[in-house]
Amino acid sequence: MTAVEPKTVPGEVTMFQVASPHLEAVVRDLAPALRLADMFASDGDATTLRLVWANDTAGQAGYVITETPLENGVYASVSDIAPAAFVEECEIYEQFGIRPATGKSLNRVMLPPHADLPTLGHKPQAEPEEAHAQHTVGGQAFEFPFGPVRQVGVESLYYGLVTSGEEVVDLYLFTWHKHRGLEWRLQGKTPEQALFLAERTEGLSAVALGWALAAAAEAATGTWVPEAAERTRAVALELERLYNHAAAMAALCQSTGLTVGQSAAEIALERLLRLNARAFGHRYLFGVVAAGGVSRAPDADGIRKILPGAYGEFKRASEALLGTNSFLDRLEATGVLTTGQAKDLGLVGPVARASGLATDARRVPGGPYGDETAIAAATAGDVLARFTVMLAEAAESVRLIGDFLDSETGSGAGAGIAELPRTSGTGLGWAESPRGEALAWVELGRDGRITRARLRPASARNWRGFDDACRSQNVFTDIPIIEASFWLTVAGMAR
Amino acid sequence: MTAEELRDTIARQFGRSLHIRTLDTGSCAVCEQEIRLLSAPHYDLNRLGFFFTPAPRHADLLLVTGPMIRAFAVAARKTYDAMPGPKIVVATGACALGGVYPDDPFTHGTVDAVLPVDVWIPGCPPSPLALLHGLGVAVGRLAEKVRDLPFTEEHYPERTRGGS
């Protein structure tokens, strides 16, 4: 087909086959109206390129997947039309050895240099060119690599910092030190087995990633999850959001040297983690999501008793911070991302919402979230905007948890698993992690085992905005502050 | 040096003031969150004489998470070598002890494939309490228990069936 209507069916995933010569035209049609959420390839009779497009408009939210079997190992460059796709093009080159037809130079994303690691398809014939833009500021700029071993208690991350002294001219990230080959490992596993690793792709988003992968397998096998189990998943997801936002608040205080605020936020965080252990048996909510449902019901009484106090700590800390001018001064106008930048890069989550984009996977109908779920928004796009968005989301999470536990249909949040039939199929799953939309896509073989799994945590999408945010008139000491406001993980990017 | 003498030396050198450097060899980020909470008000490792330090030159103990991704091994070794002796290496979390990821092209699977580990702390993630116990064992202030635990049901008759 030559033209694809940029229309989505709310709550559903529409699929179109697009022949390779028509790919460019289709991308041009869809890019203005829809957000390019992900792009990945898979091997089979032919290497197939799939683009996942998302509609973020309220009332119409849904997804479109275009499938293009490739000929001759090339494809029209998607990133020339939708810049959001550049990182995925680099990834596809590393894993499948195929590149955009324009022959543009690509960067190293996941594979370490000179390593002979298993890939999902044919290995590339040559290493990526790794061209970064030339930089000078008044004729002077120097570049130094930083990491991968960094401050105490943070993940390993290696980045190239281009600076003219104090000002950040450019910043590019290398996350290949933490590439564990998750998508490669999931091949051959059943959805039940895959959940164990999917949760540990990015443990701080265990519920979101587990939910996305389980939902993908459920879609692939046509399995309906009991409603009470869906509400349990949502309770767990909101608890996950709460503790992550508390941790982000603590990290913001640490990055600005405000130890009193950090301690206050950490008290809230610890109480929320203990709430998780009481509610679901694990401080980080591992093992709650199961293929076809959930492994257990929450301790609803425990949540009702403990949540108000834990959230009270969170609220007290946040209110004290919002009244501390020396703290707010560090956050205002720091790490600015404009709406245009956020849109071009296809960012998700609080980062996108703070830059004026109304995107939230919870507003896709068909799940346990209703239309009244409030989506926080701001427009300044700086660290302060991201912080206020997180605070608003935390308040909404508390309200949602109360709702889910006392559902009118009587069963509230329960346990229950629908058994997945062992059949072939493909499916897309999604969940709004604390960092943004997490996507997963699976292809199951006839024995019900995974032949290709695609994991796209929000971190895999949002790190590309970090470079831009750091570049906008910031200095070295702002970098940890901006990193805390993004609250991503390296593990989620590197997988 | 006998085991007794070694334990006394460790207790004397590190028992009252220990500086800890953290090292992530490929974790899922949750172990790091539990480690960060050690300095939070609920746990406050400083009251036990433990301190975090960002400088390997200043560190006595290396607290290592993750399954030792092969691409990271050189950086891990450099961090260890940058620490002056005497030093202790603590591997923490199931990934670091050989679980979750096996020995394969991506990962060594265990930290002790690359670094000489002195103390192992299981968990996924090890809670801050488990980490405090592990640090206490590392400096000879707390007794090890697991050697004498058989992990059979006769030892835990009062626990209900069906899981933790």
Add this chain to the structure above:
Amino acid sequence: MTLWFIRGLLRGVVTTRYPVRPDASAASLPTPPAFRPQALTRPTADRLVGICPSGALRRDGSVLVYDVGRCTACGRCAAEAPHAVTGSGEFELATTDRSTLIKEIPVREEAR
């Protein structure tokens, strides 16, 4: 400035007394399993080995070799065979000798 200080004092100290005193919050943590040898038949043991996602279990003849170090306390083995697996409640598992984390649980041979 004095207000938060006074408020803090009034709300009390949250710091744990661990390790001098036990901490009640440990009771809600997931812990590695303990096994019931009488219920651990060879087929049950093999099922448990197959279901462990972390490689903590393997069978060597009539012994279930259980590496507590590799266990993530995910609970899959307990859900698979609740009559043979229970929680240990142990979280103080640190050791200076890796081999002390490897337990050998006898597998019950079927009566002939």
